[in-house]
Amino acid sequence: MVKRTLPLSRVYRLLEPGPVVMLTTIVKGRPNIMTLSWHTMMDFEPPIVGCVISNRNYSFDGIKASRECVINLPTVELAEKVVGCGNSSGRKVDKFKVFALTPAPAARVKPPLIDECYANLECKVIDTRMVTKYNFFILEVLKAWIDPAKKLPRTIHHLGKGAFMVAGETIQLPSRMK
């Protein structure tokens, strides 16, 4: 997928609608993928993102040790792979191989981008004070990529137990909000 750089000031527009994301990390020298929905924007620029990575997940040790990850945004075409990654563990399988996903080199961090995802956010961990109690990592987005051809990405939004809402129509209202 051919992507261009996305200005960091626009990253919030990707994450605040709440899409399911696929987080890539390096664990024990190998790239791993984790599916998650528990993330939030925390500041506009530089973009700060908070996310929960349970200490039961294989990715937890990876991000704790390397302090780097990539947040990859899939669309509905990838839904089966998204769920597959959520239902398997990097302890047992190489998810890039099993789900036929393509790792692409990142510019600023070691974990790979998932090429099939329409946007990718390269992140470093900047605050771990909430990790012990809440498994909550605070990240800064260093570099963002987007496929400019994807005008209205049909992101997926988890409703629990394998049900996903698919992004519908877009409406525009007069607003002074960012």
Add this chain to the structure above:
Amino acid sequence: MVKRTLPLSRVYRLLEPGPVVMLTTIVKGRPNIMTLSWHTMMDFEPPIVGCVISNRNYSFDGIKASRECVINLPTVELAEKVVGCGNSSGRKVDKFKVFALTPAPAARVKPPLIDECYANLECKVIDTRMVTKYNFFILEVLKAWIDPAKKLPRTIHHLGKGAFMVAGETIQLPSRMK
């Protein structure tokens, strides 16, 4: 709107798809409303929610002092009121009056439910350690309400600058995820 109690174990299914929410607080003795999208689930049960309330918002002092709020979930029918609440300040207007929204008493906290919202989560602040640096409040949901008639709520999801994605179709995949 006639609502029933929602089991706390199901609250995550409302928030993890990333809807715009309207937060009610008591500020200087009066109820106020704030529109926000920067929230995330942090634990299942009891449901723990993190959210950013900027210290520039009138609600900030209210929640800091009273340590209580209600997270109200609107659907697309309320979109104009949602944006209106986001574009005005409780310092200047009574948003319940200006936007013709109905305050309804909560069971466990002082801030009111917004009756027109299809779900309402009564919350107390349980952790303020991230407030000074990130304006990030950690909340526990004490009591949750839902309109059982709203089977597929058309929630709205902010894309920036007054554009909102409206919840589209729902798909079901075989999943072992919660």
